């Protein structure tokens with residue numbers, strides 16, 4: 001998980017709002033203590049038009065167009081580093097686009113929006129505040145009314161009885177529930193979720209997915225979820241968008257009835273389709289591909305070696321023997337070797353000492369083809 005000063009700025013904004021709260025003021029009957037439940041009034045419409053984002057000379061997003069209807073649940077998937085979190089930070093107003101425009105409910109987005117909340121992979125709870133204190137933080141109005149709202153939000157995430165607990169005493173899943181309550185208590189009309197379940201075990205993750213789905217259905221906010229887990233995207237989203245080379249490469253509706261079961265045929269088909277697209281050769285950087293011909297196959301019970309001859313010299317791929325059985329190759333077959341740029345390292349060979357020993361490794365940003 002990456003932290004940057006913009007996100008801290010977001011948290012300071014929350015702190016600043018907390019400081020404006022009158023802690024000892026009398027309870028107000030004017031402040032509503034219930035969270036909205038009517039979908040029509042809750043969801044924020046999002047429009048992203050021609051949005052580009054560069055960091056220095058490095059383009060990350062290029063010409064993104066995306067319209068999200070009020071109350072829609074959109075999942076953003078894509079390879080690591082493709083710009084998913086960057087897009088989410090732009091929607092949150094934590095960062096500004098280099099080009100293009102973002103509109104929320106038809107109004108140009110400028111900075112932080114009061115109806116937008118973001119949840120990260122780590123809960124970011126203040127350790128010196130109780131669970132209730134963390135959820136109340138930043139709520140305007142008299143303390144008693146704010147606490148009543150916070151307690152209600154905690155009840156909604158199943159933590160009513162942990163209000164007076166310290167964050168350190170909670171499990172990772174419970175801390176994320178508190179973070180969810182802290183977002184919900186502000187009655188967001190757009191909830192941005194940046195891989196919020198990424199650090200949780202599989203079972204807790206599925207429980208949290210159900211909770212998020214239920215709360216989304218009850219409150220009707222618009223939801224945008226960044227996830228690495230395609231099954232999570234299929235379980236929760238109305239639409240799955242895939243970012244690739246800075247652009248939207250896929251926009252797939254998920255027309256499956258809710259609640260969705262992972263074992264169902266439609267679920268597995270869509271998950272397979274998105275995964276296939278995500279893992280496809282076209283999705284990889286073209287510079288990290290090299291053509292060749294299978295020259296030799298050395299079978300081993302577990303991990304076999306396939307040597308291919310390329311115009312740059314021989315390349316040996318270690319392939320599980322099981323995969324090789326599923327996708328057989330024969331000597332002479334034309335193939336494409338695909339490298340993940342992050343996985344390529346250069347090792348200097350000692351002069352005159354054959355293939356060993358290695359002295360230094362130089363990670364390189366991309367394969368030199």
Ligand SMILES: Nc1ncnc2c1ncn2[C@@H]1O[C@H](COP(=O)(O)OP(=O)(O)OP(=O)(O)O)[C@@H](O)[C@H]1O
Pocket residue numbers: 002004055060078079080081082083084085086087
């Ligand atoms: N503030 C920044 N300054 C410079 N580069 C940045 C900044 N934020 C992100 N980047 C770069 O932009 C690219 C996209 O980052 P981003 O975090 O949006 O990717 P991601 O798809 O969310 O990745 P992951 O799935 O690994 O979290 C990366 O190469 C990252 O290093």
